[in-house]
Amino acid sequence: MKIITYKIGILLIAMLLFQTSCDDNFAEINRNPTVATSIDPGFQFSLVQLRTSGGRYENWRAGLIYSSMMNQHMAALCGYWNGDKYTFNGGYNSSLFDRAYGEQVKDMQDLINTLEQGEVGDQTMLGMARIWRTVIFHRLTDLYGDVPYSEAGLGAIAGIDFPKYDDQQSIYMDMLSELESAVGQLGSGGFGSADLIFGGDVDKWRKFGNSMMLRLGMRLSEVDPGTAQSFVGKAIAGGIMTDNSDDAFLQHTTGQGINLNGIGEVLDKSNGFGDDCPRLSATLVNGLVERSDPRLDILGVLPENGGGHNGLPNGLDETTIADNATGTNINDFDRVNPLIVSVSSPMMFMTSAEAQLLAAEAAVRGWGSGDAASLYAAGVSNAMNQWAHYDAALAVDPSVITDYLAANPFDEGNAMAQIGWEYWMATFLNEYEAFANIRRSGHPDLTPVDYAGNVTNGQLPKRLAYPSGESGREPFEAAKAAQGLSNDFSTYMSVPVWWDVN
Numbered sequence: 138m139k140i141i142t143y144k145i146g147i148l149l150i151a152m153l154l155f156q157t158s159c160d161d162n163f164a165e166i167n168r169n170p171t172v173a174t175s176i177d178p179g180f181q182f183s184l185v186q187l188r189t190s191g192g193r194y195e196n197w198r199a200g201l202i203y204s205s206m207m208n209q210h211m212a213a214l215c216g217y218w219n220g221d222k223y224t225f226n227g228g229y230n231s232s233l234f235d236r237a238y239g240e241q242v243k244d245m246q247d248l249i250n251t252l253e254q255g256e257v258g259d260q261t262m263l264g265m266a267r268i269w270r271t272v273i274f275h276r277l278t279d280l281y282g283d284v285p286y287s288e289a290g291l292g293a294i295a296g297i298d299f300p301k302y303d304d305q306q307s308i309y310m311d312m313l314s315e316l317e318s319a320v321g322q323l324g325s326g327g328f329g330s331a332d333l334i335f336g337g338d339v340d341k342w343r344k345f346g347n348s349m350m351l352r353l354g355m356r357l358s359e360v361d362p363g364t365a366q367s368f369v370g371k372a373i374a375g376g377i378m379t380d381n382s383d384d385a386f387l388q389h390t391t392g393q394g395i396n397l398n399g400i401g402e403v404l405d406k407s408n409g410f411g412d413d414c415p416r417l418s419a420t421l422v423n424g425l426v427e428r429s430d431p432r433l434d435i436l437g438v439l440p441e442n443g444g445g446h447n448g449l450p451n452g453l454d455e456t457t458i459a460d461n462a463t464g465t466n467i468n469d470f471d472r473v474n475p476l477i478v479s480v481s482s483p484m485m486f487m488t489s490a491e492a493q494l495l496a497a498e499a500a501v502r503g504w505g506s507g508d509a510a511s512l513y514a515a516g517v518s519n520a521m522n523q524w525a526h527y528d529a530a531l532a533v534d535p536s537v538i539t540d541y542l543a544a545n546p547f548d549e550g551n552a553m554a555q556i557g558w559e560y561w562m563a564t565f566l567n568e569y570e571a572f573a574n575i576r577r578s579g580h581p582d583l584t585p586v587d588y589a590g591n592v593t594n595g596q597l598p599k600r601l602a603y604p605s606g607e608s609g610r611e612p613f614e615a616a617k618a619a620q621g622l623s624n625d626f627s628t629y630m631s632v633p634v635w636w637d638v639n
Contacts, residue, residue, distance in 0.1 A: 179329070185273075190399065211417060265323070267316075304619060305635040355577070384485065384488045420581070493515040494520075561574070
């Protein structure tokens with residue numbers, strides 16, 4: 138398991154230098170009163186990685202309450218878990234936007250500006266920083282649509298307090314170009330131990346950058362297949378993640394504040410946290426049971442009230458649960474296994490399982506080399522093995538994986554559905570990515586809920602809404618008009634982003 142070797146105390150000092158208040162004043166969050174060149178780039182890169190992993194605030198609201206519920210990894214009875222019922226809470230919707238622009242984007246842009254000046258650092262550092270910038274922005278645009286991009290984070294650098302919103306198509310074209318160029322910059326040097334993901338391993342960064350290019354290229358599969366095929370082919374040819382040693386994650390600790398896993402801060406009951414509302418969704422549990430999938434005992438723990446594994450149906454509340462045939466009390470349903478939601482758990486950004494499954498999809502489409510069945514098997518195997526990163530006790534015996542693949546063989550005629558299901562399983566707890574890929578691929582084919590008071594007319598949500606504080610500002614108003622959005626922010630959850638044409 139990876140160990141953070143950089144001194145967290147130094148990071149906390151750096152964090153305080155960059156701390157901003159949580160409000161909706163874009164001018165404030167787009168400026169940074171600190172002179173970036175006074176900060177060691179290694180400290181700054183570590184800080185940005187930690188902030189991208191995120192804290193309790195955004196992981197709870199945008200990650201769990203909305204994304205995990207909407208993609209039906211989890212379910213809840215509590216009304217404030219709005220994503221389960223497609224109801225609207227503006228502050229929860231905007232939480233990732235608020236935190237990303239207030240912290241991640243600004244600090245990342247400061248670091249890149251410092252490295253581009255050439256006064257400190259090297260080209261490999263710059264390549265790594267550009268790749269990480271793409272990690273930040275692709276989450277934002279996938280969740281919100283058109284967002285500030287080309288001018289974002291330039292408040293202190295260029296005096297741009299209210300950056301324009303770029304359209305998602307141009308953002309994607311630039312992110313793909315950035316990844317291609319950034320991977321080409323990777324040589325010797327880098328951040329060393331200040332890199333909390335790969336410990337400065339340039340070869341792993343190269344695979345990660347190409348795998349990100351594969352992910353983003355495939356995101357365009359339905360809206361721009363020509364561009365998708367081009368970048369998917371480049372990514373695979375350049376070399377992508379192949380095994381679990383390539384997985385991109387940040388290993389958290391049980392230390393203080395910024396180094397806690399944000400999901401663990403919500404669900405880790407052993408450390409004084411623990412929102413008791415969420416349970417594993419019936420969609421997930423029933424699918425695992427149907428396939429005799431060994432991950433059932435990895436992801437969930439048996440209900441407190443006894444019986445076998447049991448998933449909670451989405452879209453129920455404390456009253457309507459009484460009419461449910463599989464259980465009428467919250468403790469009749471599986472919790473998430475505490476071994477994977479500790480405050481010291483790793484936070485996954487991309488795994489070799491995802492890369493191999495996307496390569497399998499590319500092979501099915503005729504976009505990449507390799508045998509689709511072999512790539513699929515590798516993806517499934519890696520997806521089962523990835524849980525050992527969380528706890529060695531969760532390692533899956535190779536014979537069990539072999540048996541699973543034999544019982545669930547690759548079916549070329551049903552390949553997209555199979556790959557989509559396995560990708561959804563591989564991205565459990567990476568809820569932003571799971572929600573994005575379901576919208577892109579249509580798999581798994583989820584049955585939406587139609588809870589009273591929902592804001593999507595009983596259809597699967599398509600995005601989250603921007604902060605209400607953006608209303609009235611010219612850049613936002615222009616983006617709103619370009620996307621066909623109304624003045625009612627609750628309606629945004631029904632409007633697809635550019636690449637979502639399913």
